[in-house]
Amino acid sequence: MRTEEVAALALAKVDNDRYVLSNLLFARIKELGLGAEPLVKKNIKKDKLADIAMLEIAEGKITLEKIQDAPAR
Numbered sequence: 914m915r916t917e918e919v920a921a922l923a924l925a926k927v928d929n930d931r932y933v934l935s936n937l938l939f940a941r942i943k944e945l946g947l948g949a950e951p952l953v954k955k956n957i958k959k960d961k962l963a964d965i966a967m968l969e970i971a972e973g974k975i976t977l978e979k980i981q982d983a984p985a986r
Contacts, residue, residue: 916964922971933977934970941966941975 927933945951945962952974955965969975 919967919971923967926970937970938966
């Protein structure tokens with residue numbers, strides 16, 4: 914699947930909200946960088962973490978359940 918197609922599917926999974934998509938991507942890329950196993954059949958050493966995270970979102974393996982407010986300081 915082409916990158917543009919994966920991005921379009923991922924964007925559709927978050928109701929076309931680019932901000933939500935970028936936040937999900939950032940959070941998942943961070944997890945992958947810290948050693949989390951990919952939820953799709955990709956090689957973490959060969960493929961870019963952003964591509965892996967985008968594919969996970971496009972396939973519905975990563976979703977946004979809720980947003981929590983930061984604790985008051």
